[in-house]
Amino acid sequence: MALIEAVLAAIESLEPGEKFTYQQIAAAHGVNQSTLSRRHKQSHVLHEAKSINQQKLNPQQELELVEYIKMLTKRGLPPTREMVQNFASCVAKEPVGEGWVTRFINRMKDYLTSQ
Structure with a gap:
C-alpha cells in the first residue's frame, strides 16, 4: 500500500504535460498497472471535488x-x-x-x- 502511495507521488511530481504510461511506471516500480491506474484516477477525482467544495460560491x-x-x-x-x-x-x-x-x-x- 505504501509503495502505491510512493508511486502516485512520483506521478504527481512529473512536469505538467509530461507524457507517461501506467504500464511503464508500474513495471519500473513493481506494482500492478490496473491498481496504479485506478488509484491515480481516483485521486484526481477526489482532488477536483475537494477544490469545488472549498470554493466560496459554487x-x-x-x-x-x-x-x-x-x-x-x-x-x-x-x-x-x-x-x-x-x-x-x-x-x-x-x-x-x-x-x-x-x-x-x-x-x-x-x-x-x-x-
Missing part, C-alpha cells in the same frame, strides 16, 4: 453573479470591486476577501469583458 452561483454584474453594467451601473465583494459575501453567507474578487474576475474574464 459554479452556478458564480455564473448568476456574472449575470447580475452584466445586468447592472448594461443599466449603466457597473459595480465596483467592493460591491462585487459584498454581493458574493451575501450569497456565500460568509465574508469573501479582496483576493477572492481578484480570482473571481480572473476566472470569469471571458464573461466580464467590456464591450
Whole structure:
C-alpha cells in the first residue's frame, strides 16, 4: 500500500504535460498497472471535488453573479470591486476577501469583458 502511495507521488511530481504510461511506471516500480491506474484516477477525482467544495460560491452561483454584474453594467451601473465583494459575501453567507474578487474576475474574464 505504501509503495502505491510512493508511486502516485512520483506521478504527481512529473512536469505538467509530461507524457507517461501506467504500464511503464508500474513495471519500473513493481506494482500492478490496473491498481496504479485506478488509484491515480481516483485521486484526481477526489482532488477536483475537494477544490469545488472549498470554493466560496459554487459554479452556478458564480455564473448568476456574472449575470447580475452584466445586468447592472448594461443599466449603466457597473459595480465596483467592493460591491462585487459584498454581493458574493451575501450569497456565500460568509465574508469573501479582496483576493477572492481578484480570482473571481480572473476566472470569469471571458464573461466580464467590456464591450
